[in-house]
Amino acid sequence: MLGAVNAREKIMQIARRLEKHFGRLRWRSHGDPLDLLILTILSQNTNDQNRDRAYESLKKQFPTYESLVRAPTERVAEAIKVGGLHQQKAKRIQEVLKRIKAERGDYDLSYLKDLKTDEAVQELLRFDGVGKKTAGVVLTFSLNKPYFPVDTHISRITQRLGLVKPKEDAHDVMNALVPDRLKYQLHLHLIWHGRQTCKARKPLCGQCVIADLCPYPNQINKIKKIK
Numbered sequence: 573m574l575g576a577v578n579a580r581e582k583i584m585q586i587a588r589r590l591e592k593h594f595g596r597l598r599w600r601s602h603g604d605p606l607d608l609l610i611l612t613i614l615s616q617n618t619n620d621q622n623r624d625r626a627y628e629s630l631k632k633q634f635p636t637y638e639s640l641v642r643a644p645t646e647r648v649a650e651a652i653k654v655g656g657l658h659q660q661k662a663k664r665i666q667e668v669l670k671r672i673k674a675e676r677g678d679y680d681l682s683y684l685k686d687l688k689t690d691e692a693v694q695e696l697l698r699f700d701g702v703g704k705k706t707a708g709v710v711l712t713f714s715l716n717k718p719y720f721p722v723d724t725h726i727s728r729i730t731q732r733l734g735l736v737k738p739k740e741d742a743h744d745v746m747n748a749l750v751p752d753r754l755k756y757q758l759h760l761h762l763i764w765h766g767r768q769t770c771k772a773r774k775p776l777c778g779q780c781v782i783a784d785l786c787p788y789p790n791q792i793n794k795i796k797k798i799k
């Protein structure tokens with residue numbers, strides 16, 4: 573990884589360029605934290621379209637959390653089949669709901685808002701199947717907590733940019749480096765950048781607004797010359 577000061581300065585430059593390119597974002601709520609937790613569990617290993625279809629189907633068949641918890645797991649799995657890994661996800665969703673109800677007396681995660689961000693992350697990590705990305709999405713998008721979730725796009729881009737080494741914990745590195753006020757916006761901007769330009773298979777480095785900050789094109793050119 574770059575030295576911390578260099579890396580921070582580089583992140584500030586990247587954030588400025590991407591803001592100029594995509595525009596400034598204002599935080600908006602993406603819904604209730606528990607709904608978002610379930611949606612994010614459904615998003616694991618599938619695309620946005622199938623995640624949304626699975627979620628709609630789940631809500632339609634089980635309009636309340638209570639009905640979802642009381643249903644046989646097989647029926648829940650059937651309802652979310654379109655999203656893949658349905659047996660595992662059905663079990664996890666029911667377990668999460670049961671545990672929240674048992675611990676809090678209600679199906680409600682809004683108490684996380686009053687915790688420090690680190691504590692709120694730890695609360696969510698206690699649930700089976702909830703990792704830092706899922707926890708971060710819930711906290712950032714539902715409760716406006718300053719956390720920087722790292723998805724597959726961001727993982728790829730931050731490695732290409734030399735900000736995170738392959739074996740490092742990208743969440744720990746990036747959360748230490750990205751200032752709180754930039755976490756929400758930079759997260760979204762990097763995802764859009766990954767979808768449009770820094771694609772997994774063939775990044776469009778010639779069209780990239782942060783190309784001069786990125787060692788990746790030079791590394792690839794060197795490899796090509798050696799071959």
Ligand code: SF4
Pocket residue numbers: 729732733769770771775776777780781782783784786787788789
């Ligand atoms: S220069 Fe290429 S590899 Fe680097 S961020 Fe831009 S698109 Fe991605």
